[in-house]
Amino acid sequence: MPERTSFREGLRxxxxxxxxxxxxxxITGLGVLLFLCIHILETFTxxxxxxFYDHTMELYNTVFFRVAEIGLLFAVIYxxxxxxxxxIQDFWPSLWRYERALVWTSIVILILxxxxxxxxxxxxxxxxxx
Amino acid sequence: MASxxxxxxxxxxxxxxxxxxxxxxxxxxxxxxxxxxxxxxAIGVENLNFEVVAARWQSPWWRxxxxxxxxxxxxxxxxxxxxxxxxxxxxxxxxxxxxxxxSLLYFTLxxxxxxxxxxxx
Numbered sequence: 001m002p003e004r005t006s007f008r009e010g011l012r013x014x015x016x017x018x019x020x021x022x023x024x025x026x027i028t029g030l031g032v033l034l035f036l037c038i039h040i041l042e043t044f045t046x047x048x049x050x051x052f053y054d055h056t057m058e059l060y061n062t063v064f065f066r067v068a069e070i071g072l073l074f075a076v077i078y079x080x081x082x083x084x085x086x087x088i089q090d091f092w093p094s095l096w097r098y099e100r101a102l103v104w105t106s107i108v109i110l111i112l113x114x115x116x117x118x119x120x121x122x123x124x125x126x127x128x129x130x
Numbered sequence: 131m132a133s134x135x136x137x138x139x140x141x142x143x144x145x146x147x148x149x150x151x152x153x154x155x156x157x158x159x160x161x162x163x164x165x166x167x168x169x170x171x172a173i174g175v176e177n178l179n180f181e182v183v184a185a186r187w188q189s190p191w192w193r194x195x196x197x198x199x200x201x202x203x204x205x206x207x208x209x210x211x212x213x214x215x216x217x218x219x220x221x222x223x224x225x226x227x228x229x230x231x232x233s234l235l236y237f238t239l240x241x242x243x244x245x246x247x248x249x250x251x
Contacts, residue, residue, distance in 0.1 A: 043183075
């Protein structure tokens, strides 16, 4: 039986950088899963023919979804980079002693990858095209 | 280093689950990130329509790619949600109920996704 912990106890636990990296891993994972479920349903509508599908896809061309898309981008990139860090540490356990440094390294990589893509993705919003 | 013994995994299933999350994570790091950059940046969501999907799925290789992406991503995500339920839910009745709902959702979405990828014409 796995250990069970309430969400509030989890927040009170003073685990520092590594704990927050772990907490964000769970939140971003759930966020991506939510989008994935919507994405599968939306792609399914392609079988209803061009009119229905094109109308469905029109819904994404709004400021709300464009901003939400940037949230998705952040969640995917964070989850990918932090997951890679966890996998590397799991397979080379001697690296666990450098965990804090590795978390900060992954945050730097996250910023370098995310910020340019986010600005690029939001260009239509900045230009007022939506 | 830590002087306490490492927690032992709760049986064979959880060990395979742990390994699956790492292996599928590496697969998704390549497949999902490529998919995101291709569809959201190279093509652009505003240009996605029926015609684009039909043109892509002319190729059986894209259908195969999308099928594996669907299978890996949904299994990885749903297994993650299962782990969260095991860790955060105290009432075993609710946990069993929600895990049943999660299994049904997983099954339904895999079938819907696979069906549209295979039968789209």
